[in-house]
Amino acid sequence: MSLQHILLGIIAEPKSGYDIKQEFDSSLKHFWFAELSQIYPALKKLVADDLARVEGVPSDKGPDKKLYSRTDAGTQALIDWLHTGPATSPVRHGFLGQVFFMGTQKDREAALKFFKELKAHYQARYAALQAVEAGWKAQCPTYPDGLGDDDFFMQMTLDAGLRFQRSYMDWCTNSIDRIKSRYHD
């Protein structure tokens, strides 16, 4: 049920589905992700449930935009969600499943390749988050201090993203070392 609520959070300022997709891909990537084909129907449902309203406006480029914004009921639904306690749900990590069964293969080089690829993946994600952080730093010289209330909590999620990616990278690094020293090096 989180997507609906996250959309409600995002449309504090009127936004189109396309705008929202860009926000997911830039600043929200570290905790949520959705395709346009999921966003458009979800926005429709918010309107059907009276949690959002929609207004069509001409676009500078391309077809007309549909700007969605929260109704009072939508704002209340968002507040309720924030008060229901942390939305933790079991995380699925396919790559850990692969590692779990990797021992059956007995292929040191394949294992090393796997972990190096995984590490590169998380390094790229880490670099992307650092770029977002660099944007914040450029705007606020005392970062991460001196942020407004809204930004304070948003920065916390960025901090979480950076920490988690580092954690993944550290695990990869350590795993590579362990594989190397186990199979003579």
Next chain:
Amino acid sequence: MSLQHILLGIIAEPKSGYDIKQEFDSSLKHFWFAELSQIYPALKKLVADDLARVEGVPSDKGPDKKLYSRTDAGTQALIDWLHTGPATSPVRHGFLGQVFFMGTQKDREAALKFFKELKAHYQARYAALQAVEAGWKAQCPTYPDGLGDDDFFMQMTLDAGLRFQRSYMDWCTNSIDRIKSRYHD
């Protein structure tokens, strides 16, 4: 597509859907999770695709068990999966979405309560993983050294789980401190 492959990995020894569910809930919890209502149809599909075979056997307790095991094609499908590169997929963290929009509330106590609850959640998961680790240690006095090839990689996923939970907990601790010091304490 990971569930099918994880099931193929699990049925290296013949197992029933019920057995598999118990394995998910005990030792695989840190990277995958599935309901029985998802496992049973998935096993059926493996058989339909000739990746597994099934054998009915009487149970000591309750109705007959259906034991699933891999066919050669199933083993090959598992190997192929291990060679397709790390199965990374974007992770969705509802609780980070909540934090992202929490600044609109300006309720210090609610924020602290939220993070304490989240920290308790991850502490509980961490303790569960430590219990699994204690089982390993009891079996192998030199843990984490001196494990067989299979166990070596399985232990790596446990190590990952422990690291990731610690990372979540550290972030919670740090966030609580930051909230306290921001709103005078």
Next chain:
DNA sequence: GTTATCTATGTAAATATTTATATAGTAGAA
């Protein structure tokens, strides 16, 4: 002028997952 790219909105179909419900045997407790 044609092609590629970006903006912009969607639907359809397939797959994945969750929640609810149904059935049935076995064992131990009340």
Next chain:
DNA sequence: TTCTACTATATAAATATTTACATAGATAAC
């Protein structure tokens, strides 16, 4: 004996997500 808990399998319905497809305006490159 009835109730509860655990073992065991399964389907139905709802929700969530991904992948593929379809349409169309604007703008810049070639």
